[in-house]
Amino acid sequence: MLTFATGTLTDDALSWWNAYAQPMGIEQVNQTTWTELKRLLTNKYCPRTEIIKMEDKLYNLSVKGNDLKPYVRRFQELTTLCPNMVPNNEKLLEAFIRGLPRSIEGNVTASKPQTLEEATNIAHRLMDQIIKRKPVQETNNHKRKIDDRRNTTNNNNYPNDRNNNSHSNNQINKNNYPNNRNNNNRNNYHHQQQNGRQEIFKANGNRGYNGPHPLCRKCTLHHTGPCTVRCQNCHKVGHQTRNCRS
Incomplete structure (x- = not known):
């Protein structure tokens, strides 16, 4: 493991390792543990200021959007570079779950995973x-918005329609009122003419009239109200044809 890891070093890192290993000899270098190698690399290429920055990134790391893969990959990188922040498996799982979205954070915690792979x-x-439920929710929300707009439109139009209907009915009643009044006057006048003609007819058909209707001086007939007898010659009201002077 140590031989493979040091064999991948290049450029400045390879020069640094050769300078470290040559004075010690190959046999002693091969006895170096993996933990010791990581400590040497950290001290050389990860000063304390950089480690603090990476620890802050690990503490504030969270899922962006709905894709967990970038989050998991970055979490594994930072935990490797900042082992002091996750000294045991419990702290490791706690840091991983803290960066998950709130929509699944509680469910993952309730599942009580034992390893990082299981939590992932x-x-x-x-x-x-x-992600599968999201299109269905968006469709339902879209339908709900359309229904709300329709209801709002109908509610806004209802008072206007009612006012317009009331205004139209009032206008119709106003427009018809003079006509109705004129029609009533015409009907009353027509009935008066009919009553007068009936009384005149009775008076003509009964010589020696003794009824209650007075004698009209214009047409010399018995009737009530204004004289309605019309001359067939000059078409004037108030005298009979036989008494027409024209």
């Missing part, structure tokens, strides 16, 4: 369920 699989499964 649970988070992926829950996120896939949310």
